[in-house]
Amino acid sequence: MTAGPAAEEAAAAARVAARLRAAGCVFAEDEAALLLEAAGDDAGLEVLVARRAAGEPLEHLLGWVELDGERWAVAPGVFVPRQRSLLLVAEAEALLAAAAAGAHPGAPVLADLCCGAGVLGAVVARRLAGRGVRPALHAADVDPVAAAVAARNVAPWAGEVTTGDLYAALPPGLRGRVDVLLCHAPYVPTAAIATMPPEAREHEPRAALDGGADGLDVVRRVVAGAPAWLAPGGSVLFEVGAGQVDAATAAVAAAGLAPRVLRDDDAGALAVVGTAVLRTGDADGGRGPEAGGDDGP
Structure with missing residues (x-):
């Protein structure tokens, strides 16, 4: 038989x-x-x-990664988002929902820097859509391969993707109007790359992992530039490692932002938030009625 x-x-x-x-x-x-x-x-x-x-990452072979109950496109050579990054997603969702409920007109603005496959920004937009909020989503990455994948993931939410180095990739019209600046900057110290699992160190882009001598080189650049791009009361969000909290929060404070630390011990997630302090006359968020418009590069 x-x-x-x-x-x-x-x-x-x-x-x-x-x-x-x-x-x-x-x-x-x-x-x-x-x-x-x-x-x-x-x-x-x-x-x-x-x-x-x-040793190739499973997600690269499948062409997708599951995050927040949804399958999102990834590709060989592109950083695979981790489950622990849902800590950033939840905070971004809460901040944007609050911005949408505020007094200022227009859609809240979400910028996703170092976006990789664009999954984090897309998950935030999907969650907000379920709450009746449609943010203006702008994603950017220095790697054109990652940006092409990100364009697929953010398309259902009319997200725009540009290629370039950090803020140079964002449309100039977003300056001073970003409610949430979500940045998945690399934060692994250079010397620690060799200790990472082979599927990460050999198959994911070095630029998405290597944060320099103490892991915070890119983070410091992002934080230093954030005040010029954030709307009053807006926030920059990024992940860090356990030994980097003090240095990261010091950088946030030095930029004139109010630091806050997020933790999810179950997920092994640790993140820092830097918020622009509201000033007198900032009740409208400083973004104006055109905040939901499409700006060219």
Whole structure:
């Protein structure tokens, strides 16, 4: 008696899981099921399994990453967003919802710097859409490959993506009007790159990981430039490592912003918020009725 399709599929999944487990994949059974789903045929499956066993990120092989219950596009050579970054997403959502409920006219403005695949900004926009809020979303990254993927992820929310180095990539018309500046800046110290898992250090872009000697080189540039781009009461948000909180909050304070630290111990997430202090006469947010408009580069 020959085995039926279900039995054959189960046997194939078991074989794949065994190979992945031998290669050090912790969630071998789950990954095997996803690779079987993604493979078009036996030959395609063999290629995917061999690449995963060699250390390529699962998300690069699948072409998507799941975050906040949704699948988002990623691609080889592009940073894969982590689950811990939902701490930033939740804070950005809360701040933008508050901005939308404020007295100023126009849509709240969200800028996603160092956006990579653009997933964090897209998740924030999707969450806000469920609350009846539609922010003006602008994403930017120095890597054109990442920017192309980001354009796919932010398109459903009319997001705009530009390529360039930090603020040089943002439309000049956003200066002084950004309610939330979400930045996934690299923060791994250069010397620590060698200790990262191979799938990160060998397959994700170095520029998305390496933050310089103490990990905060890019963060300091972002924080120093933030006051010129934030609306009154607007905030810059970024992740840091456990040993970087004091230096990061000091940089925020030096820029004239009020620092605040966010923690999610269960997710292993740590972030810093810097908020522009409201001044007399800033009740409208300083953005004006054109805040929701489309500005050219």
